[in-house]
Amino acid sequence: MTDRDLGALLERASEHLPEVDFAQGAWSAAVAERARRRRLALGTVGAVAAAGLAVAAVQLGGTTKPRPTPAVSSTTTASAGVLADGTAYAVMPLEGKEAQLPDFEAGLPSVINLASTATASVFSAARPPQSVVAVYLRVEGEIFQPVLVTGDGKQVLVDGVSLVSTNDASGNSAMPIGPRAIAGGRFVVFPQPDHVVRLDTHTGATVSYQVLSKNVEWAGWAADNATIVARSADHAWTIDGSAPGAKAVAADGAYEGKFRLAATADTRSLWVGHYGEKRALVDQRSVTGPVTEVWQDTLGTQQWAATGAFFDQTLTSAAIQRGNGPIYQGLVAVQADRGKARVLLAPESPDGQTGRFKGCCSVLGWADAKTVLYQSVGSHGRWILAWNIDTGQVYEVSHLLTGAPDDPVTPIALNVGWRY
Structure with a gap:
């Protein structure tokens, strides 16, 4: 059975089912099997696989060079810590370094040509x-x-x-x-x-x-x-x-998601709203965090919620690595019923170098219970990346090709993982 046959079988078998945990388990098993076969193929027929990747890349409008195997370095190892207000953080690689990240198999193609x-x-x-x-x-x-x-x-x-x-x-x-x-x-x-x-x-x-x-x-x-x-x-x-x-x-007040995040008036905490089966607000709480404004929709699992965010730079400045620019944007994730916020910080490039656009990062969904899928845009390209909220590690998922770096951002909706 081919990857395509397996995907088609799963899709037909679950097309009328809600996206509950057992459906996610089936999808995860299929993704794991794809990843296992991919590793086996690369290990046994490396030269043939590289040639096949080159042909596929040409057909998709991408590069003819096979993906490099990422080395463990400062660009691929998560930098993490705790901000002064107690918020756990991780730091994205600088914009333009995404191709050096380790791969994450989420069921998406490695290249999606938005321009061709x-x-x-x-x-x-x-x-x-x-x-x-x-x-x-x-x-x-x-x-x-x-x-x-x-x-x-x-x-x-x-x-x-x-x-x-x-x-x-x-x-x-x-x-x-x-x-x-x-x-x-x-x-x-x-x-x-x-x-x-x-x-x-x-x-x-x-x-x-x-x-x-x-x-x-x-x-x-x-x-x-x-x-x-x-x-x-x-x-x-x-x-x-x-x-x-x-x-x-x-149905005024209705929301299609299970959770919703918003910045509160004091700019030092987040409002977390929980919506029930009737799409109405059933519970809410606030949580400390460095977020001054949220960006785009909130996407979640059964327990977690995440969205794009803008930050209080008096708190994030402590996480700036030497030579890099300020940190004013990124992602925030919150366990809806308890616990503090966690943030993924997006540092700007050093002075004189172009980097991320404002509103660089928007959440697209969750690949699994601990991994956020998001789009990152900047002057060197656009990517779907994955953030593990436990380890802080950031991974490459898909490269989004466009006609030019300054083309308007193309919204994309995913049909993998969770989008509660």
Whole structure:
């Protein structure tokens, strides 16, 4: 059985199941088996594997050089400690050093070319893509078209679906995709100004759910893989995503995730909200941390929550290594019911060198109970990286290729691990 066959079998067997722990266990076992066979192949037929990687890289629009085996050095070994307020921290490598990180197998292709049109085939209902592991949007003028990414790196353009940007009440626009866009490996939802579009990745068919607002900004699946939550800045609606003719039901305060993090007014603590099965807030607490502002959505497991963050530099300055720039951004993770926050700090490059962009790091999900998957963007490229919250180690997962370093950031939704 090939990797693709195994992925397709798992996807078909679990497409209608909620993403609960036993489903995650099955996925983890499949990923472990892929990694085992990959190591065996590399150890026994190294020259052939290197040649195969070169061909695959050309097909994906990437480099023809095989990935280097990372050496243990200051760029790949986690730097960790405790800040003055008691928050445990780890430090990312400098921007541009991501290729030197050890690999982490999360079920994603090692290269995802966000810029190439040559690598994307057109969707066919007769031969739908198997094992969809990610979705992003291709820009065509003012129109966005979904691109489905499979576990073996193929890209499928759904050219029959045309989306427009979302807008808030002030007229600010954004790309219509969020990190919880995919449910069960089959259905993908996209917010639109006054409705939500659901795409079936098996048939290419779409369903439109009307929403009584001109400013729908977010749409995502709840943990049950059946309920869609659509949100504007001030209102929210729930939709039965299994029924094509379902009505959007007003549900102000609803949130599609299990946990939500926010910076509190005193800027030295985090608000942690716990949402129940009805998508309503059921519990909350505050926790000490150096976070002044959070960035993008909160993604979690059954116990942990993480999001992008901006930091109080009076606290993070103690973690700056000699010659590096300031530390004002990164990630924060919190065990929802107890314990202190943990942060992953993103140091800027030394003076005179370009590095990370503001808002560099956004959480995409969790590969397992202890590993956050996130996108990192900077002047030397874009990556999906993994952060182990226990050890502090950062790993390379996928290289996201773009047309130019200053291209607008392309949001990408994953269909691996947890996205509660």
